[in-house]
Amino acid sequence: MSLVSSLIEQAIHRTALRPWPGLAVDADTWRAATLGLGAGEVSLVALWAGDAGTVHMALRDPADGQSVVLSLATTDGTFPSVGLTHPPALRPERVIRELHGLVPEGCPDDRDWLDQGRWGVRHPLGAATAVAADGDAYAFRAAEGVPMHQIAVGPVHAGIIEPGHFRFTANGEHVVRLEERLGYVHKGVDSLLRGASIVDGARLAARVSGDSTVAYSIAYARAVEAALGLAIPERAVWLRALMAELERIANHLGDIGAICNDAAFAMMLAHCGVLREQVLRAAKATFGHRLMMDRVIPGGVAVDLTDAAPIRKLVAAIRSAFPALISLYDNSASLQNRTVSTGTLDAGLARQYAVGGPVGRASGLTFDARKAPGYAPYPDLVFNIPVRESGDVDGRVWIRIDEVNESLGLIDQILTRLPSGPIAVALPTASEPSEGVALAEAFRGDVMAWVKLGADGRLAAAHLRDASVFQWPLLEAVIENNIVADFPLCNKSFNCSYSGHDL
Numbered sequence: 001m002s003l004v005s006s007l008i009e010q011a012i013h014r015t016a017l018r019p020w021p022g023l024a025v026d027a028d029t030w031r032a033a034t035l036g037l038g039a040g041e042v043s044l045v046a047l048w049a050g051d052a053g054t055v056h057m058a059l060r061d062p063a064d065g066q067s068v069v070l071s072l073a074t075t076d077g078t079f080p081s082v083g084l085t086h087p088p089a090l091r092p093e094r095v096i097r098e099l100h101g102l103v104p105e106g107c108p109d110d111r112d113w114l115d116q117g118r119w120g121v122r123h124p125l126g127a128a129t130a131v132a133a134d135g136d137a138y139a140f141r142a143a144e145g146v147p148m149h150q151i152a153v154g155p156v157h158a159g160i161i162e163p164g165h166f167r168f169t170a171n172g173e174h175v176v177r178l179e180e181r182l183g184y185v186h187k188g189v190d191s192l193l194r195g196a197s198i199v200d201g202a203r204l205a206a207r208v209s210g211d212s213t214v215a216y217s218i219a220y221a222r223a224v225e226a227a228l229g230l231a232i233p234e235r236a237v238w239l240r241a242l243m244a245e246l247e248r249i250a251n252h253l254g255d256i257g258a259i260c261n262d263a264a265f266a267m268m269l270a271h272c273g274v275l276r277e278q279v280l281r282a283a284k285a286t287f288g289h290r291l292m293m294d295r296v297i298p299g300g301v302a303v304d305l306t307d308a309a310p311i312r313k314l315v316a317a318i319r320s321a322f323p324a325l326i327s328l329y330d331n332s333a334s335l336q337n338r339t340v341s342t343g344t345l346d347a348g349l350a351r352q353y354a355v356g357g358p359v360g361r362a363s364g365l366t367f368d369a370r371k372a373p374g375y376a377p378y379p380d381l382v383f384n385i386p387v388r389e390s391g392d393v394d395g396r397v398w399i400r401i402d403e404v405n406e407s408l409g410l411i412d413q414i415l416t417r418l419p420s421g422p423i424a425v426a427l428p429t430a431s432e433p434s435e436g437v438a439l440a441e442a443f444r445g446d447v448m449a450w451v452k453l454g455a456d457g458r459l460a461a462a463h464l465r466d467a468s469v470f471q472w473p474l475l476e477a478v479i480e481n482n483i484v485a486d487f488p489l490c491n492k493s494f495n496c497s498y499s500g501h502d503l
Contacts, residue, residue: 003036017435018226038085043354047092049100051461065372081107114183143169143177162498173483189503193462209500214247215442217296219449224298227436233422236300245407250279251443252400262488263338282314300424339394343478343490353470357445362395369441396493430457466500
């Protein structure tokens, strides 16, 4: 019997969650799940706190893709630490402690994460105890051994980029340890979602991480629709996928150019930038917004596709120009010297963190939310999930190249088979509390949305999880034994979201 099946049998009762099984469990069952995580029997999808002192843990069976959400009601404000045996849970546990005041018993890292001592309160969603807002000194981990020095980078960076601090410990140019300090763009998203209307919640979800606005909107909308038991028009389903693939192409083109630029190969940045701009202009022409923000809504989509010509022209332009750029990347020895074997992510570490997107697929993982658990219309479309084994910067570039080509093929299929009909339905009036959960595949990996609707139809609680939550810690691992000058390459090849992480 699989661990997921065993957990279902041990549950106290089922919750109102749809479409995954929602299981109310006791502390012993929660501990059994954490031990299974540590043993690799299941993967951690998300860990968060809901309402009324309840912690939730979403798990996925890597063998068959079955997913469940465990819910543990705390009685004394504590719960058994997941991070004690499964390191990917450490940062989510620290967030739970800070924002909700629920303490993970046995957690090996009791440092604050989002709370930097500047809010004037502790546990803003919990006790809200007033304190002096004078800033806290952060206890970075020490590295011992031969003579070493530290290099502090950020939180303010050159260019238009969100803040994040990186503390390097190095021996000469070789990095011995990197430790991140994030949380500077914490926005209190969970708190803003609590009590919001479904419509306002959709607007908040669309703004969690602007480069993934379509993916977040799809995840949130599907979670709401699951909670309401609502089926949306088929045309809306296909239009959502069209927008998602346009978003994916735009971001992959931007990343490919930016990675090459960090290796002092600005020509690729310029040419990829031109193609990315064409994607954004096509999105504006067809859906009325360059990023397609607020175009996906609960119940369907807000804008119909009346003229596919700009998108067809875009696909032809990319197919014409992209092969030459791929050849330029692949045949520039100076560029290959910087990307090949740089920032290698071990496959075992990638599996432990269940990391998705180009980061995971470049290290041999095949997970893609469009395939498993899968959501419409992707089961009806033909596409491959590119996978590489090298785990280095070069591998992550090639995953993006391959995914651009796959997305172009998906767009062809969508435009050819796009059904007619309405693009949205009205949301029904909620009559009782309900919960919904959904995954959507963004360009950097899977995003998750969980919503709990009250009997009044508003959000009683909600949580959004970016792929970056499990990718940021791995960036610390891949830079070890590389030189300091390779960090921009490693960082951009991950391209984690600060905003999506610092909710």
